[in-house]
Each structure stands twice: as C-alpha cells, then as structure tokens.
Amino acid sequence: MDIVQITQIAQSLNGKFERTCPICKFRGYFKAYGSPPRWDARCPVCRSLERHRLLYLAIQSDFPLEPDGRLLHFAPEPATTRFVRPAVAEYLTADISGHHVDYTINIERINLPDSSFDAIICSHVLEHVDDRSALSEMYRVLRPKGVLYLMTPVIDGWETTYEHKHARGALERELHFGQNDHLRYYGRDLRDRILSAGFLLDEYTASGEACVTYSLWRGERIFVCRKG
Ligand SMILES: [Zn+2]
Known part of the structure; x- marks a missing residue:
C-alpha cells in the first residue's frame, strides 16, 4: 500500500476525541485530513x-x-x-x-x-x-x-x-x-x-x-x- 492509499483510508476515519465546530456548531468526531493525515482535523458537516x-x-x-x-x-x-x-x-x-x-x-x-x-x-x-x-x-x-x-x-x-x-x-x-x-x-x-x-x-x-x-x-x- 502506498502513501496515497493510506492517506485516502485515513481521511475516512473518525477522530479519537469529540470536538466542537464553532462554525456550524457540530459536536462529535471530526475526520482526519492531510498528508500525512492529522486526526480530528476536518468537521464532517461544514468541512472546516x-x-x-x-x-x-x-x-x-x-x-x-x-x-x-x-x-x-x-x-x-x-x-x-x-x-x-x-x-x-x-x-x-x-x-x-x-x-x-x-x-x-x-x-x-x-x-x-x-x-x-x-x-x-x-x-x-x-x-x-x-x-x-x-x-x-x-x-x-x-x-x-x-x-x-x-x-x-x-x-x-x-x-x-x-x-x-x-x-x-x-x-x-x-x-x-x-x-x-x-x-x-x-x-x-x-x-x-x-x-x-x-x-x-x-x-x-x-x-x-x-x-x-x-x-x-x-x-x-x-x-x-x-x-x-
Ligand atoms: Zn463545522
């Protein structure tokens, strides 16, 4: 498996801790994002x-x-x-x-x-x-x-x-x-x-x-x- 595949899989994973998005007020698990992926990076609702x-x-x-x-x-x-x-x-x-x-x-x-x-x-x-x-x-x-x-x-x-x-x-x-x-x-x-x-x-x-x-x-x- 190469870096691109690992990154794509990681970005579908939920984060470890519940967070709050101040923009859309979502509270819950964010998604990973980036290369290498950062956990809890992206709000799943407004994608911030x-x-x-x-x-x-x-x-x-x-x-x-x-x-x-x-x-x-x-x-x-x-x-x-x-x-x-x-x-x-x-x-x-x-x-x-x-x-x-x-x-x-x-x-x-x-x-x-x-x-x-x-x-x-x-x-x-x-x-x-x-x-x-x-x-x-x-x-x-x-x-x-x-x-x-x-x-x-x-x-x-x-x-x-x-x-x-x-x-x-x-x-x-x-x-x-x-x-x-x-x-x-x-x-x-x-x-x-x-x-x-x-x-x-x-x-x-x-x-x-x-x-x-x-x-x-x-x-x-x-x-x-x-x-x-
Ligand atoms: Zn949001």
Missing part, C-alpha cells in the same frame, strides 16, 4: 479545517468584521465563505484561476482601484507567490483603517524565512517547503515583510483550552494587518 475555525474565533472575539464593509476573499474556501459572507455588506471573491469567483486576479498585480475594500482575507496564498508584491498590492486596495486577515505557514523557531533558490521542480519544492507549489517556509521575519508593506500588525492565536475544544493547531497565528 483548523485554520478556518481559528479565523472564525478571531473574528468572533478580538477582530470583528465591519458589518457595513466591503470584503475581498482570495482563494476562497467554502468553510470560511459560510461565516464571512453573511457578516459583511458586500462579499467578493478572487482567485488567479478564475473558477467560481467574482474576480480573476493575480494577487501580485491586483487589477482593482486603490482603497476599494474594508477587509481582505488571504489564507494560505502568500507562500505561493511573490509576497512582497502581494502585500504591497493588498495594502494599496485596502481603505485607510482596512484590515487584512493573513494566514500562512510560519516556523516561529526560525529567525529567517527559508527560500531555497534552487528548489524549482515540484518534487524539490515538496521536499523543501512541504507542498509542490509552495515557494518558502516563513520564519519570524514574516512580520518584517508585513511591516515593510506599511501595515500595523496584531496577532491572534487561540488558548490551549480552545485548541482542545475546537481541534486547532497549537500556536497557529492569524496576522491581523491594518492599514494605518
């Missing part, structure tokens, strides 16, 4: 993963959305759309592929006017692209006081971002960066890149207790970037 539930909690607690606002969601995932769309006045989606979105957009060169949005959600996109261009462009299209909710894999034990310039092929990128279309693993200096784009920065992470209840990644962060 750890990162979707963390964003929900951040928005519900410390960093609420502006109900009258206009929000742009890059690479939208349905579990996030489910709770964001009803929370704002205008919800718009964007992706480079153009499938099932409002705008076909290259995040490195956003073909929209300055100061167009009150909020942007950009989750697990930055590690795929020219991040300096993407951060600069998202800053540009946000209105003053607008907020970018940014998520990306970060290795907080590393001072500097790991970008292996020679990892050009898909297999090499998977080896170096964990996925065949990732360009880097961020270190703590991700914060410097955010600040360099002009943003003010807050961060959200869930408590240990919340990680148990909602099955979250311990220490995972949301970078809440505000245009001053």
Whole structure:
C-alpha cells in the first residue's frame, strides 16, 4: 500500500476525541485530513479545517468584521465563505484561476482601484507567490483603517524565512517547503515583510483550552494587518 492509499483510508476515519465546530456548531468526531493525515482535523458537516475555525474565533472575539464593509476573499474556501459572507455588506471573491469567483486576479498585480475594500482575507496564498508584491498590492486596495486577515505557514523557531533558490521542480519544492507549489517556509521575519508593506500588525492565536475544544493547531497565528 502506498502513501496515497493510506492517506485516502485515513481521511475516512473518525477522530479519537469529540470536538466542537464553532462554525456550524457540530459536536462529535471530526475526520482526519492531510498528508500525512492529522486526526480530528476536518468537521464532517461544514468541512472546516483548523485554520478556518481559528479565523472564525478571531473574528468572533478580538477582530470583528465591519458589518457595513466591503470584503475581498482570495482563494476562497467554502468553510470560511459560510461565516464571512453573511457578516459583511458586500462579499467578493478572487482567485488567479478564475473558477467560481467574482474576480480573476493575480494577487501580485491586483487589477482593482486603490482603497476599494474594508477587509481582505488571504489564507494560505502568500507562500505561493511573490509576497512582497502581494502585500504591497493588498495594502494599496485596502481603505485607510482596512484590515487584512493573513494566514500562512510560519516556523516561529526560525529567525529567517527559508527560500531555497534552487528548489524549482515540484518534487524539490515538496521536499523543501512541504507542498509542490509552495515557494518558502516563513520564519519570524514574516512580520518584517508585513511591516515593510506599511501595515500595523496584531496577532491572534487561540488558548490551549480552545485548541482542545475546537481541534486547532497549537500556536497557529492569524496576522491581523491594518492599514494605518
Ligand atoms: Zn463545522
């Protein structure tokens, strides 16, 4: 049996502990997800993963959305759309592929006017692209006081971002960066890149207790970037 078969079987298995999904309020056993599979990762009802539930909690607690606002969601995932769309006045989606979105957009060169949005959600996109261009462009299209909710894999034990310039092929990128279309693993200096784009920065992470209840990644962060 190979890794793909093992992963497929594992993803059908129930988790070990009962969890609660804060998004759809399901309580019970989550499913495994990922390669290698993570137990208790995916809600069987709304299909949320750890990162979707963390964003929900951040928005519900410390960093609420502006109900009258206009929000742009890059690479939208349905579990996030489910709770964001009803929370704002205008919800718009964007992706480079153009499938099932409002705008076909290259995040490195956003073909929209300055100061167009009150909020942007950009989750697990930055590690795929020219991040300096993407951060600069998202800053540009946000209105003053607008907020970018940014998520990306970060290795907080590393001072500097790991970008292996020679990892050009898909297999090499998977080896170096964990996925065949990732360009880097961020270190703590991700914060410097955010600040360099002009943003003010807050961060959200869930408590240990919340990680148990909602099955979250311990220490995972949301970078809440505000245009001053
Ligand atoms: Zn759910």
